[in-house]
Amino acid sequence: MVRDAAMRGFRAVLVERVDLGQGTSGRYHGLLHSGARYVVTDPVSARECADENAVLRRVAAGAIEATGGLFVTTPFDDPAYADGFLAACAASGVRAEEVDAAEALRREPRLHPGITRAFAVDDASLDIWLLLWANARSAERLGARILTYHWVTEVLRDGDAVAGVVCRDDRTGEQVRIEAGFTVNATGVWADELATMAGCRGIGVVPGRGIMIAMAHRLVNTVVNRCDLPGDGDILVPIRTVSVIGTTDTRAEDPDDLSIPAGEVQAMLDAGEQLVPGFRGARALHVWVGARPLVDPETDEDEVEDTHHLSRDLALIDHARRDGVRRFLTITGGKATTYRLMAELTMDAVCRQLGEARPCRTAEVPLDGFEEEGFLRLGDRLARQEDRLLDDQLVCECELVPRRAVRELVAREPRATLDDLRRALRVGMGPCQGGFCGLRATGILHEEGGAGAARASELLARFLAHRWSGIQPILSGDQMRQAVLDEWIAQGLLDVGHLPGAAEMDLDRA
Numbered sequence: 001m002v003r004d005a006a007m008r009g010f011r012a013v014l015v016e017r018v019d020l021g022q023g024t025s026g027r028y029h030g031l032l033h034s035g036a037r038y039v040v041t042d043p044v045s046a047r048e049c050a051d052e053n054a055v056l057r058r059v060a061a062g063a064i065e066a067t068g069g070l071f072v073t074t075p076f077d078d079p080a081y082a083d084g085f086l087a088a089c090a091a092s093g094v095r096a097e098e099v100d101a102a103e104a105l106r107r108e109p110r111l112h113p114g115i116t117r118a119f120a121v122d123d124a125s126l127d128i129w130l131l132l133w134a135n136a137r138s139a140e141r142l143g144a145r146i147l148t149y150h151w152v153t154e155v156l157r158d159g160d161a162v163a164g165v166v167c168r169d170d171r172t173g174e175q176v177r178i179e180a181g182f183t184v185n186a187t188g189v190w191a192d193e194l195a196t197m198a199g200c201r202g203i204g205v206v207p208g209r210g211i212m213i214a215m216a217h218r219l220v221n222t223v224v225n226r227c228d229l230p231g232d233g234d235i236l237v238p239i240r241t242v243s244v245i246g247t248t249d250t251r252a253e254d255p256d257d258l259s260i261p262a263g264e265v266q267a268m269l270d271a272g273e274q275l276v277p278g279f280r281g282a283r284a285l286h287v288w289v290g291a292r293p294l295v296d297p298e299t300d301e302d303e304v305e306d307t308h309h310l311s312r313d314l315a316l317i318d319h320a321r322r323d324g325v326r327r328f329l330t331i332t333g334g335k336a337t338t339y340r341l342m343a344e345l346t347m348d349a350v351c352r353q354l355g356e357a358r359p360c361r362t363a364e365v366p367l368d369g370f371e372e373e374g375f376l377r378l379g380d381r382l383a384r385q386e387d388r389l390l391d392d393q394l395v396c397e398c399e400l401v402p403r404r405a406v407r408e409l410v411a412r413e414p415r416a417t418l419d420d421l422r423r424a425l426r427v428g429m430g431p432c433q434g435g436f437c438g439l440r441a442t443g444i445l446h447e448e449g450g451a452g453a454a455r456a457s458e459l460l461a462r463f464l465a466h467r468w469s470g471i472q473p474i475l476s477g478d479q480m481r482q483a484v485l486d487e488w489i490a491q492g493l494l495d496v497g498h499l500p501g502a503a504e505m506d507l508d509r510a
């Protein structure tokens, strides 16, 4: 959104209460939808996904791995679904091509040998971090400001119009007042909160909670979907070095308090086993949870339990028409796949209301600033890194993060936390889950970022606690061994829990 606004020549400010991607976008499944998943249940979203899939391959290729996708009928699926699926793909203009089941098994030999039908689609994996940072950097180059760790606490009103926001800078404690000619509420699953702050009626966003588990290897190299009505654990996405099984879809009460029930973890592993026999024998690396912003004006939100059936369509709300509050729009719902379209439609509406003709160019102008081609493949990164190892050691061996990259980020942003380093550089995302690299990165924050001893130990303890919340529910096998080793290092050698600063910390917020 902020890039779109900046490209149209607006002086734009993005305000984010934590770090970019700390909301739902950083907790999603990693799939650039072809649209095929929704052709039967939600053809409007299917069409939007198909169109945006084609656009993003043109303008954001650096964040996409063109894995391709397969829909497969396993022995656990309704065999009658496949013909209707193919017809619905044709009706929605979503490409789907039947391939011989034997050919699908040749492509993906770990798939269940009992699959009877397979369809190739244009699914891909989308690295959200690369995409977010590229958008933010591009917007900044165009003069926009990105204010992270700024929490909107008040929406300013000037009569019947919104006139900006007041935020709390969580790093300094200061109040920051931003006056604006137009304000867009793009807070996803938190959209009701912001709308209410502006004096509007709530929007009725239903948080659709979903868990996902990253397995430590690429068990498949193609996005694999079950060819049946959308259900739990029916998609396996290969992304970077891992494959991610997901997801569940149930109503959450509070998007800031999302649980990972043990039963759902087991259900995901069982679902993985149905797609790839032996799945449970692989190493489960990390589990996480996010909440989809789902909007369905027809549904009484208090009655929703299972959120699979709620539309994935986007919702653009004109508060002037709905609530009599001018210069204020809400955009929510949608998918990561349709993020660009959501921004385009919103900024078109802003321009219409301001009476200015400023066309959107994000579908034509490619995002620049991605790393070199092949960055998504660990092998390519290793080849590049090997030449530099004598001058630039690795801080994180799992994700091949060099010391230089951490130092540069800390020099740019001395107040960075270890979770910021994880989101920006992937420190701690690999098999050791921060057990080794977390300590090294803390050393750099201490030596070069000016973090005093108390701050450095607080950052480390907080980071390890956050990593632990995604490891504890899946502890078994090799990951259990790794966790025990990490625990010995953190508690046995460093006594992390009793370092100065760590004891008093509030672990609730990243």
Ligand SMILES: Cc1cc2nc3c(=O)[nH]c(=O)nc-3n(C[C@H](O)[C@H](O)[C@H](O)COP(=O)(O)OP(=O)(O)OC[C@H]3O[C@@H](n4cnc5c(N)ncnc54)[C@H](O)[C@@H]3O)c2cc1C
Pocket (backbone or CB within 6 Å): 015, 016, 017, 018, 019, 020, 021, 022, 023, 024, 025, 026, 027, 028, 029, 030, 031, 032, 033, 150, 151, 152, 153, 186, 187, 188, 189, 190, 208, 209, 210, 211, 212, 247, 248, 289, 290, 291, 292, 293, 332, 333, 334, 335, 336, 337, 338
């Ligand atoms: C389990 C799961 C799996 C998914 N899988 C996929 C998938 O594979 N493919 C796909 O395309 N989509 C997927 N989605 C959907 C997709 O992730 C979301 O639609 C998308 O990320 C929402 O983006 P957003 O920018 O609207 O919301 P967010 O990313 O949540 O951004 C909103 C931001 O607003 C900030 N905010 C809130 N309140 C305030 C405040 N008071 N002050 C300042 N900032 C505030 C939040 O911190 C947050 O970062 C999935 C979603 C879930 C939950």
